[in-house]
Amino acid sequence: VAKHTHNGSRIAFGPDKTMYFTLGDANRKRLPQQLDSYNGKILRMNPDGSVPADNPIPGSLIWSYGHRNPQGLVIASNGKIYSSEHGPTTDDEVNLIQKGRNYGWPKVEGFCDTRSESKFCEDYNVVEPLYAWSPTVGVCGMDYYDHDAIPEWKNSLLLGNLKGGNGDIGQRLCNLRLDAAGERVIDYREYFTYTFGRIRDVLVLPDGRVLLCTSNRETNSNAMEVVGPLDDLIIEIKAVR
Template sequence: MMKTLRIAALALLLGAGCQPAARAQAPALTTFPVGSTTVTASALASNLNTVWELVWGPDNFLWMTERGGRVSRVDPATGQVLPLLTIPDVTQTGESGLLGLAVMATPTAGTYWVFVVYNYTDQLILKEKLVRYTYANGALSSPTVLLGNISATTTHSGSRLLLLADGTLLMTTGDAQQQPQAQNTSSLNGKILRLNLDGTIPANNPIAGNPLYTFGHRNPQGLLQLADGRIYSSEHGPNNDDEINKIEAGRNYGWPNVEGLCNLPAEATFCAANNVREPLTTWTPTVAPAGLAYYDHPAIPGWRGSLLLGTLGGSRLMQLTLDASGLTIPTRTDFLSGFGRLRAICVSPQGKVYIGTSNRDGRGLPAATDDRILVLENRAYVATATVAAQKLAFELFPNPAQRQATVRLAAPTQVLTVRDLLGRTLLRVQPTGLTATLDLAGLRAGTYLVQADGPMGRNTQKLTIE
């Protein structure tokens, strides 16, 4: 009996040693049901100032921007905020300031590219620019302006950033209160722009030599891509017709000639003549839709296959279900009221949802501990050790390879991506089972990265082609 107890105690100690350091479980601020699941909301970090963006980084930390100019990493285990840099030329006035953020790993271990978009002042004129920093050894350095001199005002600046699976970057811009410019394909305002990671224009953009990806936008503030490539955006309407849009290259989204659906005679005429893509859903009265995420994790089954939307004026989290084609939103369900303006949202590989409040942005009623990062989680969910150990393991052979390689998966995986060492996507395969073949015939000899993405997270291995 004593021997059994000693073995059990040793197993517990060894198991504890394999776990990351964690804070004591935070007090529940509220709970609510999602189907048969109880979701608990707690505070990860407090006393922040207008959280604008949250992304899950390649280092398994949260990365955050605050509108005043600060970029930070946040430890999801302890809630510790680790400031990296307060960008000196950020201009915060009205809705302007430090806005969107994207983070990606580089081929150098522990080094990331960090993309930010913010407003700045140039000879007393407010403008907007996209800048890439390099992160290494706990610091941001080497700022490189990828796109600047974008017209701005104190409202309608956009601007979310999204790294696409093809190795390019999307950036949303608002109309900067210059409404006709949204329809002007030579203007950078009222657009979703697409750039290479060095700021050059992709050769296959809808208009040659133009960063335009889509146009006719008023003020898009949410942006995401699903594993199958579909892209969605949330957009602020005027006093009516907030929108969720499916983003398709080259399409016109109507503003300012169309508000919401093409359901008025003049709108219908304009839509027919200008290839306008109607929104999937609209809101009147408006809710001020902001951060947008996709949920596909077993921790909260009732949210799987849905968009999750933070709202500012609506002050609540919304679940937007998608049909199988991703072309309609059959239902909309509200959650998490009582925390004020909700702007930023991201989902971790563990199925937790992180939401940043925006109550100190001049339009909210901040509580004493605002602004906060909230965590929504199913505390009863425990991934088994077997699943955790196998979740994204895969074999890659032969390695080195020549014209073909085989991937043997330990668990179902949504997509396999082959990238070069600059992070550019060269090949994507959606496995139909536990094995997949990579056709390497079009790739030159060299070193590449093979990345597996699934509901439980991500794993990457090197592949050498001879």
């Protein structure tokens, strides 16, 4: 299932103790649309590894499909599941994950905005992303913020970016504020642009503080050359009143 690239590999636990985890397409584009393969899917299993009885496909771990390389996954306190996903050179995505639904890859990149994509989306009931970036920014780990400590971030997704070298995009923290239903992005803001390098993951603590994890010492052409005290950090963000 896993390979040297496009592995996904993000894990989250639901309130019913079932485990969700992401698997990329392993750079094999045909697999995300094949329901006999777990590549290009978000999976759901019981703690003992068995298939939950209420999964959408009887006997299968598949929860959703048609994914390229889902890098972030969070089950929010609003009950929704969100994922961030790498596009090829365009259309990095944030998706609202729904039971049994198709997210389009490789037939659809981002929104259903070409003739062939629109036809596929209609025929296969494809879910469009909540938000997409073109060119890509290298979306990565994410968390849901719903604390009063930073009021302007309440009911929003916090998302790290990895990619640099594309003008004014990438390597920053993105804030996607949601509507009351958690089903639409109503505001978008960016923080710490090119300040800490590659923001690999985001964690919201119970008291409203936020931790960022950077990863600048990777074998990756986009990695920022950071040395000494600014290399690979756990960064704390908190409100100052």
